[in-house]
Amino acid sequence: TIAKTYEKHENAKKTGYLQRVLQVEKASFSPLVMTTTGGLGKEFSSVLKRLEEKKAGKTGYNYQDCIRYLRLRLSFAMVRSVTTSIRGHRGVRGRGAAENCQGPDDYLYRVD
Numbered sequence: 001t002i003a004k005t006y007e008k009h010e011n012a013k014k015t016g017y018l019q020r021v022l023q024v025e026k027a028s029f030s031p032l033v034m035t036t037t038g039g040l041g042k043e044f045s046s047v048l049k050r051l052e053e054k055k056a057g058k059t060g061y062n063y064q065d066c067i068r069y070l071r072l073r074l075s076f077a078m079v080r081s082v083t084t085s086i087r088g089h090r091g092v093r094g095r096g097a098a099e100n101c102q103g104p105d106d107y108l109y110r111v112d
Contacts, residue, residue: 002035002039003042006033006039006040006041006042007041007042009031009033009041010031010033010041010042010043013031013033014029014031017029017031030043030044030046030047031043031044032044032047034078038075048070048071048074051070052066052067052070053066055069055070
């Protein structure tokens with residue numbers, strides 16, 4: 001079932017990261033497991049609910065608006081992450097590199 005799949009992935013993340021987080025960073029660790037269709041693992045769901053409660057209490061907005069806001073932000077962050085991993089980062093290569101180039105070929109093959 002899907003719940004077993006979430007649990008399997010949560011346990012795999014805990015196995016890989018929990019000891020380091022507890023010993024080195026002296027912090028807690030909750031694996032954030034989700035599917036591409038938007039399903040959330042048990043621990044991720046509880047973390048998200050806690051964040052939503054804090055946001056609602058801090059801002060004075062109602063709980064439903066905070067849920068919508070955080071899930072929307074999470075969705076866009078995930079889409080941005082997936083898009084970047086598929087096509088690569090296409091930001092500025094470096095400042096000042098284009099100033100010293102004679103033409104487009106110099107910019108493409110230049111090594112700083």
